[in-house]
Amino acid sequence: MxxxxxxxxxxxxxxxxxxxxxxxxxxxxxxxxxxxLDFLSAYGGSSSDGDGSAIFAALRRFLKAGGVEFTLNKKETSLTFDYGKASIESNGCLLSFRGKNLPLVASDVQQAGFIQGSITKTRSSCKVIMVEWGIEQRRFVERLVEYFNHVE
Structure with a gap:
């Protein structure tokens, strides 16, 4: 002792x-x-319903700060950009990307804070509903924005 x-x-x-x-x-x-203990969030514990409007607003600010040009619809409930779109849903914010060989695997859209995530077999498109706006979601969006900025 x-x-x-x-x-x-x-x-x-x-x-x-x-x-x-x-x-x-x-x-x-x-x-x-x-x-x-932040790594534990990857093992679940998130809600299946999120505040779609708040997540959408955070995503909008994040894209704008990252220099991504987008078009907002008149109701300000959806936006489109060169390689994807986002919209407010009742249970979160639907986000989709399309392009060649997206740098993603299935687990990227199935982590905590995401629901109904899917990627095509050819990795040419993905969609996911974000039910949280946390570090995992910001990294996900940032990685795809960076990928498209270097592809073009």
Whole structure:
């Protein structure tokens, strides 16, 4: 057993031997290391319904900041750009891309924050409904925008 003035570490064996409870439990460790657990989002835990309007607005800002030219419809519920389109849906934001050899695999559109994702066998088009606007969604869109900027 190691002792320190600031914190005490004990092993399960030590706590059984002397009858004292362990000083650190799983909840404490998870709280302390919560910033290091972001990778767990890839294993689920997302809702199947998202705020389509909010996600669409975030996507619009993201595309604009990335220099992607797009056309917005009059109702401001859908937009089109050279290699895809997006629209507000009741359960999220539908996003589709089309082009040659898209740099995607099936798992890219099936991760947390996406539903109903599909890619054609020839990888010439994909579509997915985004139910969240998180880091995975931003990386997905950014990767495709970068791909099309280098293809042209």
């Amino acid at each position: 190691r002792h320190n003035k600031e914190q005490s570490w004990s092993t399960p064996h030590d706590s059984m031997a002397n009858g004292k409870p362990r000083t650190r439990d799983l909840d404490h460790l998870m709280e302390q290391n919560s910033t290091e």
